[in-house]
Amino acid sequence: MEEKVxxxxxxxxxxxxxxxxxxxxxxxxxLRLVVSLKxxxxxxxxxxxxxxxxGIEKMCESITYPQIIHLTDRxxxxxxxxxxxAVCLNVEKALEMDxxxxxxxxxxxxxxxxxxxxxxxxxxxxxxxxxxxxCFFYGLRDREKILDIFEETCGGRMLVSYNCPGGVMYDxxxxxxxxxxxxxKYFRKILPEYDQLLSGNVIFHERSKGIGKLxxxxxxxxxxxxxxxxxxxxxxxxxxxxPYSAYDRIIFKEILHTEGDxxxxxxxxxxxxxxxxxxxxxxxxNIPEGPYSVKMKPVIKLPEGEYYxxxxxxxxxxxxxxxxxxxxxxxxVKFRSPNFVNLSVFNHITKGFKIADxxxxxxxxxxxxxxxxx
Amino acid sequence: MLPEIVALNTSSSxxxxxxxxxxDFLPLTQWIDSSLHNAMSPFWTxxxxxxxxxxxxxxxxxxxxxxxxxxxxxxxxxxxxxLGPNRVGPFGIFQTIADLFKLLFKxxxxxxxxxxxxxxxxxxxxxxxxxxxxxxxxxAKGLHAIDLNIGVLYVIAVSAMGVIGVLLAGWSSNNKYxxxxxxxxxxxxxxxxxxxxxxxxxIVIMAGSMQLSVxxxxxxxxxxxxxxxxxxxxxxxxxxxxxxxxxxxxPFDLAEAESELTAGYHTEYSxxxxxxxxxxxxxxxxxxxxxxxxxxxxxxxPFHVGPWEGFNHIMDFIPPFIWYIGKTFFVIFLMMWxxxxxxxxxxxxxxxxxxxxxxxxxxxxxxxxxxxxxMGWHF
Amino acid sequence: MDKIQLxxxxxxxxxxxxxxxxxxYLEVIVPALKLYxxxxxxxxxxxxxxxxxxxxxxxxxxxxxxxxxxxxxxxxDHVIVLKTRTADRENPKFDSVxxxxxxxxxxxxxxxxxxxxxxxxxxxxxRLFLDSSWGFPLRKDYVDDIxxxxx
Numbered sequence: 019m020e021e022k023v024x025x026x027x028x029x030x031x032x033x034x035x036x037x038x039x040x041x042x043x044x045x046x047x048x049l050r051l052v053v054s055l056k057x058x059x060x061x062x063x064x065x066x067x068x069x070x071x072x073g074i075e076k077m078c079e080s081i082t083y084p085q086i087i088h089l090t091d092r093x094x095x096x097x098x099x100x101x102x103x104a105v106c107l108n109v110e111k112a113l114e115m116d117x118x119x120x121x122x123x124x125x126x127x128x129x130x131x132x133x134x135x136x137x138x139x140x141x142x143x144x145x146x147x148x149x150x151x152x153c154f155f156y157g158l159r160d161r162e163k164i165l166d167i168f169e170e171t172c173g174g175r176m177l178v179s180y181n182c183p184g185g186v187m188y189d190x191x192x193x194x195x196x197x198x199x200x201x202x203k204y205f206r207k208i209l210p211e212y213d214q215l216l217s218g219n220v221i222f223h224e225r226s227k228g229i230g231k232l233x234x235x236x237x238x239x240x241x242x243x244x245x246x247x248x249x250x251x252x253x254x255x256x257x258x259x260x261p262y263s264a265y266d267r268i269i270f271k272e273i274l275h276t277e278g279d280x281x282x283x284x285x286x287x288x289x290x291x292x293x294x295x296x297x298x299x300x301x302x303x304n305i306p307e308g309p310y311s312v313k314m315k316p317v318i319k320l321p322e323g324e325y326y327x328x329x330x331x332x333x334x335x336x337x338x339x340x341x342x343x344x345x346x347x348x349x350x351v352k353f354r355s356p357n358f359v360n361l362s363v364f365n366h367i368t369k370g371f372k373i374a375d376x377x378x379x380x381x382x383x384x385x386x387x388x389x390x391x392x
Numbered sequence: 393m394l395p396e397i398v399a400l401n402t403s404s405s406x407x408x409x410x411x412x413x414x415x416d417f418l419p420l421t422q423w424i425d426s427s428l429h430n431a432m433s434p435f436w437t438x439x440x441x442x443x444x445x446x447x448x449x450x451x452x453x454x455x456x457x458x459x460x461x462x463x464x465x466x467x468x469x470x471x472x473x474x475l476g477p478n479r480v481g482p483f484g485i486f487q488t489i490a491d492l493f494k495l496l497f498k499x500x501x502x503x504x505x506x507x508x509x510x511x512x513x514x515x516x517x518x519x520x521x522x523x524x525x526x527x528x529x530x531x532a533k534g535l536h537a538i539d540l541n542i543g544v545l546y547v548i549a550v551s552a553m554g555v556i557g558v559l560l561a562g563w564s565s566n567n568k569y570x571x572x573x574x575x576x577x578x579x580x581x582x583x584x585x586x587x588x589x590x591x592x593x594x595i596v597i598m599a600g601s602m603q604l605s606v607x608x609x610x611x612x613x614x615x616x617x618x619x620x621x622x623x624x625x626x627x628x629x630x631x632x633x634x635x636x637x638x639x640x641x642x643p644f645d646l647a648e649a650e651s652e653l654t655a656g657y658h659t660e661y662s663x664x665x666x667x668x669x670x671x672x673x674x675x676x677x678x679x680x681x682x683x684x685x686x687x688x689x690x691x692x693x694p695f696h697v698g699p700w701e702g703f704n705h706i707m708d709f710i711p712p713f714i715w716y717i718g719k720t721f722f723v724i725f726l727m728m729w730x731x732x733x734x735x736x737x738x739x740x741x742x743x744x745x746x747x748x749x750x751x752x753x754x755x756x757x758x759x760x761x762x763x764x765x766x767m768g769w770h771f
Numbered sequence: 772m773d774k775i776q777l778x779x780x781x782x783x784x785x786x787x788x789x790x791x792x793x794x795x796y797l798e799v800i801v802p803a804l805k806l807y808x809x810x811x812x813x814x815x816x817x818x819x820x821x822x823x824x825x826x827x828x829x830x831x832x833x834x835x836x837x838x839x840x841x842x843x844x845x846x847x848d849h850v851i852v853l854k855t856r857t858a859d860r861e862n863p864k865f866d867s868v869x870x871x872x873x874x875x876x877x878x879x880x881x882x883x884x885x886x887x888x889x890x891x892x893x894x895x896x897x898r899l900f901l902d903s904s905w906g907f908p909l910r911k912d913y914v915d916d917i918x919x920x921x922x
Binding site: 067068069073075076112236238239240241252253254259272321323324325326328335337339341350352354359361362391 | 793794795796823824825826828831836839841845848872873874876877878881885897900901902905908909910
């Protein structure tokens with residue numbers, strides 16, 4: 019099996035190859051970047067991935083559909099709930115089941131809480147990467163409140179596995195609505211503090227405006243979705259284009275900016291946090307009564323065929339493609355993960371900028387490595 | 393050792409009640425000097441005095457270093473909504489000592505292809521530079537180790553020697569990351585030297601002398617930052633910014649940015665050598681803060697407002713040493729505040745800030761100050 | 772365009788292509804040789820403008836190896852699925868579409884890594900996750916006594 023080995027040792031005397039190895043404070047997760055520099059300017063970045071490849075797609079071929087949920091938690095662990103929802107929706111669509119409203123609303127509220135929590139962690143680590151170390155503590159302090167809410171209802175803080183085909187695992191805790199409303203009230207006061215600390219800072223503007231521009235054509239061609247794509251003007255919000263769960267009955271804006279640089283990616287996520295709070299507020303008081311789970315057969319077998327479900331995770335569009343041959347195990351499961359695609363654009367937008375910008379761009383793309391490697 | 397003293401008191405007892413020493417250390421130092429002179433020959437007196445001063449400065453250095461590390465951790469923690477060290481000793485005050493022990497016990501990892509002599513020399517150069525600068529700072533009235541007539545120039549020149557240590561550390565580590573970090577740091581320090589010097593020149597124009605004791609005395613009827621109003625205030629701001637950049641602190645700490653190049657020029661150092669770099673950074677911050685306090689805020693001079701005798705008398709009640717420490721720690725607090733609030737600047741933005749913004753503003757400011765002094769438009 | 776119009780459009784490009792109506796999207800079975808030209812036309816023609824490739828999966832069909840392309844148009848919002856197969860398990864080869872949609876670059880590398888499918892004219896076809904000592908794990912006939920536990 020011959021492989022084309024790329025010769026990265028360059029003949030030019032000026033080029034300098036640096037390894038930002040798998041263990042590095044600012045590549046979030048085990049990502050190895052081999053960076054060719056000329057002085058301070060980045061000439062080429064080559065990501066080496068696979069350090070956390072667990073063969074999830076292969077594993078899915080030998081387990082049952084409810085068991086796949088637990089594996090999806092561990093892909094993009096910051097959007098765990100939304101990943102679970104993707105598989106559940108796919109299975110329910112294949113079985114042509116009608117899901118009661120209560121389940122849809124609960125799933126939507128949980129998804130939006132997950133989105134806020136993921137963006138909080140992103141903000142914390144982005145600020146820390148750029149040198150404003152205080153941001154880390156503020157972001158995580160507020161994220162703890164959401165994690166406590168998750169723990170009370172779902173049993174888990176980050177890896178929740180709360181969804182299952184046919185509904186959710188347990189009904190929401192009696193305290194749930196009260197705590198979520200308290201959190202929204204608290205966070206609405208805190209989010210302007212984030213703006214004061216980072217968004218309004220002139221040093222931050224200098225470090226992020228005009229850095230790492232991604233044009234609209236490139237965003238579509240590379241398939242960059244999520245806040246990174248919407249910051250370039252690519253209208254790709256799955257919640258708007260193919261609404262699932264309770265998204266078709268609420269009013270919310272799709273945040274689009276046009277510049278496509280690091281600053282717009284940053285502002286898009288901050289605005290998304292505001293929008294998520296609006297969505298939760300519309301739903302939290304009107305959770306319909308009903309069952310929290312629909313009775314399913316003990317062994318779930320999807321009819322023969324191919325099914326594709328798209329959801330909007332905190333980082334982009336997650337696609338779950340299931341090929342079923344009628345057995346209780348799927349024939350082939352493919353996860354189209356948003357981070358995988360976002361990584362492929364990293365090299366393209368960083369060419370010509372400096373090392374310090376590399377860190378800023380990597381932070382603004384918001385990569386979660388286990389999602390890339392699956 | 394005490395060149396400016398007019399009369400030498402040769403009696404062997406203190407000429408003032410002991411509690412007045414706090415307000416003016418001169419009788420105390422004269423008493424010690426005369427006792428030693430009575431006891432031994434001039435040569436040995438000088439040597440003993442030098443030893444005493446050396447030991448005192450070492451002690452001061454160590455204590456201030458310990459305290460500043462603890463203060464930084466506490467200030468940083470309170471800004472980040474947490475508590476900071478609070479286990480080791482009451483309120484965690486022995487935390488730094490525990491850290492020091494840990495660093496002393498660490499293995500000094502030898503580097504294979506590093507230039508051994510330079511590698512070991514670098515931390516010492518950095519420490520020696522900051523030692524030499526401390527010697528010239530007036531701590532209180534009469535507590536002034538060397539009162540050179542080019543005091544300010546001496547301090548700036550000597551603290552600039554630290555650059556050599558940084559560059560040596562980066563080069564001799566035989567490590568790409570360290571080299572990049574050291575180069576950046578060197579460029580940064582050398583650029584901001586200019587702004588520091590010019591900001592101080594602004595005040596020297598007003599004071600008329602570079603000698604630190606004369607500068608402090610000239611602020612008897614008001615601190616320079618108030619007497620020199622606009623240009624002095626601008627110079628103070630520029631001095632604060634430039635000196636944070638000089639000491640590789642705050643938003644200008646690209647050379648040791650942990651999240652970018654894993655600790656920069658002191659990546660390869662461990663144990664006591666790392667402790668030296670670490671300590672030298674804090675002491676440099678202290679030196680720079682004390683220069684700011686001395687030159688702009690009056691040094692050990694209490695807060696006097698020109699003609700208000702009664703008010704001045706009340707202010708004099710607090711010993712000058714306390715004033716000095718208070719002002720210095722206020723400036724240090726400002727510097728810590730910056731560091732934990734702002735994100736980092738990129739190296740080219742840093743240099744742009746200096747060469748395109750600070751330097752022109754500084755030059756214009758010097759002109760304005762000279763004009764004001766000529767016309768007598770200051771308090 | 773809805774599914775019927777899409778079907779007619781595909782027929783208008785090439786009469787011999789087999790069109791199947793899947794449960795969700797319209798599926799087009801394309802022989803490996805016609806893949807590249809069809810893909811290019813799907814992106815370039817004004818009525819179609821499929822500019823967003825949102826999923827490229829390699830599949831092992833038991834006897835054949837295949838690739839499934841999910842395409843979407845951001846302008847008209849319609850979706851089409853292209854499927855190709857080859858019976859050659861020793862040396863499966865398709866044309867790379869990475870110059871049409873740049874996202875195919877990484878996806879095709881992943882297909883090569885996990886299934887062994889080669890793509891001609893790919894700028895840099897290397898293994899992505901695994902190193903060369905692994906076989907092609909996602910194939911159905913992959914046997915690994917040490918790492919895989921089977922009942």
